Every structure is written in C-alpha cells, then in structure tokens.
Amino acid sequence: xxxxxxxxxxxxxxxxxxxxAALGAGMIGLWNVLTGIAAVTEDPATExxxxxxxxxxxxxxxFAWLLVGVVQMLVAYFVFQxxxxxxxxxxxxxxxxVVLAVFIVFVAPIxxxxxxxxxxxxxxxxxxxxxxxxxxxxxxx
Numbered sequence: 001x002x003x004x005x006x007x008x009x010x011x012x013x014x015x016x017x018x019x020x021a022a023l024g025a026g027m028i029g030l031w032n033v034l035t036g037i038a039a040v041t042e043d044p045a046t047e048x049x050x051x052x053x054x055x056x057x058x059x060x061x062x063f064a065w066l067l068v069g070v071v072q073m074l075v076a077y078f079v080f081q082x083x084x085x086x087x088x089x090x091x092x093x094x095x096x097x098v099v100l101a102v103f104i105v106f107v108a109p110i111x112x113x114x115x116x117x118x119x120x121x122x123x124x125x126x127x128x129x130x131x132x133x134x135x136x137x138x139x140x141x
Contacts, residue, residue: 018087021125022080024118025090028097029072031115036066068097079126087126094119094126 039062072093078086098119105112 017125018079018082018129021090021122021129022076024076024122024125025072025079025094026076028094028115028118028122029069029074029076031111032065032069032072032097034069036062036064036069038062039065064100068093068100072097087129091123091126094122098123 039058075086075090075093079090098116101112101115101119105116
C-alpha cells in the first residue's frame with residue numbers, strides 16, 4: 001500500500017465518498033480542459049464572452065482553465081489511488097476551481113453553478129473522509 005509506505009494516514013480502500021470525490025474532480029477537470037480548449041480556439045461565441053467577462057483576454061483565461069483542468073485531473077487520479085497527500089491537494093484545487101467559477105457566474109450561470117456544486121461535493125467528501133476515525137484494515141482472508 002502506497003499510503004502507509006509514505007507515512008500518511010491510509011484512506012479506506014472501500015470508501016464510496018473518496019471514489020465519488022475522485023470521479024467528481026476528474027469530471028470537473030475534464031470540463032475545465034474542454035472549456036480551456038474552447039476559449040483558446042478562435043470562435044466568435046467565445047470572443048463575445050471575452051467582451052462580457054471583465055474585458056479579459058479570453059485566450060489567457062482559456063489557458064488558465066486548461067491548466068487548472070489538467071492539474072485537477074491529475075489530482076483526481078491520485079485521489080482515486082488513495083494517496084493521502086492528494087486529499088489535501090484535492091480540497092485545495094477544488095476550492096481554487098470554485099473561486100474561478102464565480103468569475104463566470106453572470107456569463108454562464110448554469111455551468112458555473114454546476115461546477116461550484118460538484119466541487120463543493122468533492123470538498124465535502126474529501127474533508128469528511130479525513131475526519132473519520134481510523135481502524136486498522138483487516139488483511140486479506
């Protein structure tokens with residue numbers, strides 16, 4: 001088990017909350033990658049969003065979403081692998097993603113609110129998993 005070899009508190013390998021948090025973080029990461037790609041490519045619809053979105057260069061915004069999405073997908077992979085450090089990083093990246101989603105709530109409200117809701121569920125699941133008392137896992141029978 002990688003979790004005990006690194007000295008961290010091992011995560012429960014049967015925890016549904018951690019699995020759902022990893023899937024949610026991966027899904028939001030994929031959405032962010034797709035959003036970043038859409039913003040980087042020159043499209044009249046995304047250029048129109050740049051005018052509404054605080055006069056920010058939409059391609060720079062797209063690279064930011066692309067970077068956040070790739071990192072969040074990597075963190076989701078390590079959360080799924082039950083790495084203890086990935087829980088803290090996952091909570092942090094989900095919080096960063098919530099803050100970034102707030103910037104577009106008036107431009108794309110359904111998307112932004114969905115991203116905020118899923119990230120809050122990820123934060124809750126990861127934080128709740130860390131608060132549970134730990135008991136030694138029985139070895140295979």
